Amino acid sequence: MNFARLTGTSNTTIDFGLGRGWEVGFNVLDVALYDRTPATDALAGPRQRNPDLLLNAQKSFKINEFWDIAFGGQVGFNPARQNRERRFQEFTWAVTSLEVPNQPRFGTYYLGVYHANTAYAGPGERVGIMLGVEIPIIPERLSFQCDYIGGNRDISVAVIGGVYTFRSGWQLSAGVQLPAPRSNNPYGFVLELPFRVTLYSVTTRSNRYRNGRRRARVL
Numbered sequence: 001m002n003f004a005r006l007t008g009t010s011n012t013t014i015d016f017g018l019g020r021g022w023e024v025g026f027n028v029l030d031v032a033l034y035d036r037t038p039a040t041d042a043l044a045g046p047r048q049r050n051p052d053l054l055l056n057a058q059k060s061f062k063i064n065e066f067w068d069i070a071f072g073g074q075v076g077f078n079p080a081r082q083n084r085e086r087r088f089q090e091f092t093w094a095v096t097s098l099e100v101p102n103q104p105r106f107g108t109y110y111l112g113v114y115h116a117n118t119a120y121a122g123p124g125e126r127v128g129i130m131l132g133v134e135i136p137i138i139p140e141r142l143s144f145q146c147d148y149i150g151g152n153r154d155i156s157v158a159v160i161g162g163v164y165t166f167r168s169g170w171q172l173s174a175g176v177q178l179p180a181p182r183s184n185n186p187y188g189f190v191l192e193l194p195f196r197v198t199l200y201s202v203t204t205r206s207n208r209y210r211n212g213r214r215r216a217r218v219l
Contacts, residue, residue, distance in 0.1 A: 001033070002177065004188035008033035013056070021060040027074060028053060052078050052089055052120070066099040078119070087119035095130060107135030107143075114149070122154030124183075134163075141165055145175065156180035159190050170194075 002009045010033055015025030029052040054076030061069045073092035080086045095112030110132035117126065128151030135144045141164065148158040161175020173192035179185035 001191045002188055003033075003191070004177070004186040006036045006186065008035075015056065015058075021062070021070075022058070023060075023072075024055070024057045026053070026055050027076070052076055054089060054091075066101045068097045070095050070097075089117065089120040091116045091120050093130065104139070105136060107133060109133050110147075116153065116155065120155075121151075124152040124154075124156070127151075128153065128156065137162070145173065148180070150180055152180070152182040152184075154183075154185065156183040157185050161190065163192075163194070 001011070009029075010031040012028045012031075013025060015023045017023050031051045054074040056072065056074035058070055058072030060071075063069060071094050073090065075088070075090050077086055077088055091114065093112055093114040095110055098109050098111075100106040110130065112130040113127065114130055115127050128149060130150070131148040133144075133146050136142070137144055142162060144162050146158065146160045149155050157180055158178045159175040160178065161173065163171050163173040165171050171192075171194040173190075173194060175190050177186075177188035177190050179187065
């Protein structure tokens, strides 16, 4: 969930692990919790049309014990009542994750690129970078996290925070949202409840880079 002064939204992502590095799933993004945006802002030009229903897929490749590469994307539309308000939405990515060999205390680092159309990410540069880091503070319990989506789009923000893993397997992730340079996005607060459930050898999980307008961790 994303909370800013003018808007609040809920984002849900469910993915199924199919084995051999494949994952597929679906997203329900940008469900409005509240919206105090002035009416004049809605006339500023072509913007995202929300909420959004998307299907996603990703294929990851394990290069070695400390290096992974993943390619993925999600496509869908907004279920508007009128045909003229419906928009095809697309967000695709390529991301690599790196760890320091035999030094898990130094964490995991992410570098990637994305492409997104206007209906998904708002007007601006269609291609941008994605950066991230996750460093354990208390092994298997508490970690520092930071994610960044570059560009001047509606999704172009940084989120700095952490994640706590409970003994039950549930996680609580929270962070502050900062606008990327040139983006004019609002400051805000982000709250996530990631989970992992195994059912008949199929894994369902929340995923950070697929989970809405502000984060993009896919590995």
